[in-house]
């Protein structure tokens with residue numbers, strides 16, 4: 001899948017201070033809080049994006065990163081193109097898939 005941003009960026013270990021500062025979590029930033037609130041308040045994002053693909057209209061409850069953190073890097077984390085609104089069921093399903101992808105990504109990076 002071709003991404004609209006540079007996907008190679010996350011592998012060159014230049015993702016701000018987050019590589020060095022392990023405790024830094026972009027989810028705990030004011031910037032993210034503001035972005036997620038604004039994103040969810042938009043008419044296009046009040047319905048779960050994945051339910052919509054299945055032809056159902058379910059109220060969205062969370063903002064999800066299509067490419068999960070930390071794979072997406074800091075730019076991807078705050079990039080609206082990397083966000084989608086999900087219901088809680090889809091968020092759990094997506095979260096489980098993301099966990100595996102993140103583990104695989106970390107293993108690959110550790111081996112480089």
Ligand SMILES: [Zn+2]
Nearest residue numbers: 048051087090
């Ligand atoms: Zn859904």
